[in-house]
Amino acid sequence: MSEKITVKDIVDIYVKALAEADVDILERPHGHWKRISERTHACSICGRRIWVYKENLPFVKYCPLCGARMDEEDTNANETL
Numbered sequence: 001m002s003e004k005i006t007v008k009d010i011v012d013i014y015v016k017a018l019a020e021a022d023v024d025i026l027e028r029p030h031g032h033w034k035r036i037s038e039r040t041h042a043c044s045i046c047g048r049r050i051w052v053y054k055e056n057l058p059f060v061k062y063c064p065l066c067g068a069r070m071d072e073e074d075t076n077a078n079e080t081l
């Protein structure tokens, strides 16, 4: 295997798996990503952190750790850390 796996590939796998699992099981909570650093973001629902660059975040529509739907506005988006 010489294929290079990028962060986007991993994110795509997450998103695809979560989208396929989204079969009216439970109503998902709605949350957003809180920026911790350039490449670390915390889920506003479960508080756990994922390692994804900011520019890849729009691809992460669900928290891979708790399943929350990440469609809320991040009210702290312009806050400097």
Ligand SMILES: [Zn+2]
Residues within 6 Å of the ligand: 043, 044, 045, 046, 047, 048, 063, 064, 065, 066, 067, 068
């Ligand atoms: Zn979460």
